[in-house]
Amino acid sequence: MMPHMTPRFRVTTLDDVGEIPVVGGSLRWKPLRRTLDVRAFGINAYVADAGHDVVEEHDETGAGAGGHQELYLVLRGHARFTIDGEELDAPAGTVVFLPEPATRRAAKAAQDDTMVLAVGGDPAAPYAVSPWEHWFAAEPAWAAGDYDGAVATMLEGLPEHEGNPNLHYQLACALALGGRHDEALEHLGKAYAAAPEQVAKWAEKDTDLDALRGMGGYPIPAAG
Numbered sequence: 001m002m003p004h005m006t007p008r009f010r011v012t013t014l015d016d017v018g019e020i021p022v023v024g025g026s027l028r029w030k031p032l033r034r035t036l037d038v039r040a041f042g043i044n045a046y047v048a049d050a051g052h053d054v055v056e057e058h059d060e061t062g063a064g065a066g067g068h069q070e071l072y073l074v075l076r077g078h079a080r081f082t083i084d085g086e087e088l089d090a091p092a093g094t095v096v097f098l099p100e101p102a103t104r105r106a107a108k109a110a111q112d113d114t115m116v117l118a119v120g121g122d123p124a125a126p127y128a129v130s131p132w133e134h135w136f137a138a139e140p141a142w143a144a145g146d147y148d149g150a151v152a153t154m155l156e157g158l159p160e161h162e163g164n165p166n167l168h169y170q171l172a173c174a175l176a177l178g179g180r181h182d183e184a185l186e187h188l189g190k191a192y193a194a195a196p197e198q199v200a201k202w203a204e205k206d207t208d209l210d211a212l213r214g215m216g217g218y219p220i221p222a223a224g
Contacts, residue, residue: 014045023056165191171187
């Protein structure tokens with residue numbers, strides 16, 4: 001069914017929320033929050049086949065994260081979580097709540113088509129869309145070679161996340177691939193200013209940025 005949107009309520013099914021391949025393509029993101037335009041909390045679903053990440057390894061303290069408490073519900077299939085190094089078996093129906101943003105978490109699917117629902121929010125602040133959502137949402141355009149489309153999607157996140165090194169870096173990569181080199185240098189400079197060591201490491205072997213290397217204004221000093 002198509003999402004049913006009215007001022008009073010919005011209805012869809014998880015099966016009808018399209019999947020976007022992210023993180024190399026083996027993880028499929030169902031952008032539930034974007035589909036229904038939820039603004040009070042983050043809510044998304046993830047699908048993966050056996051042996052692949054259904055929750056990528058992360059914590060909620062990085063520049064791309066939202067600093068959220070998170071709750072995961074295994075909707076179907078079977079997952080195996082790793083939480084700060086501790087293994088947790090999670091068949092369908094398992095609920096995992098992580099109150100501390102610094103806790104490292106990951107989960108692998110133990111069965112094909114495993115689906116995990118993730119809900120998150122910062123208990124100390126009004127909800128804001130996490131930076132990562134904007135470059136995940138740009139993946140279809142990026143994969144199709146529509147770099148201008150990918151840039152347009154990511155630029156939607158700048159009013160909330162101006163200065164975020166991850167978002168500026170992703171913008172720099174898409175702009176460089178699309179031939180918009182001056183703009184790419186501008187965003188790469190902002191990313192480097194915000195997190196110089198991290199961005200230098202990302203950029204060192206990133207072929208997306210090859211067109212920028214050697215240009216005047218390339219912001220990252222040569223190693224050594």
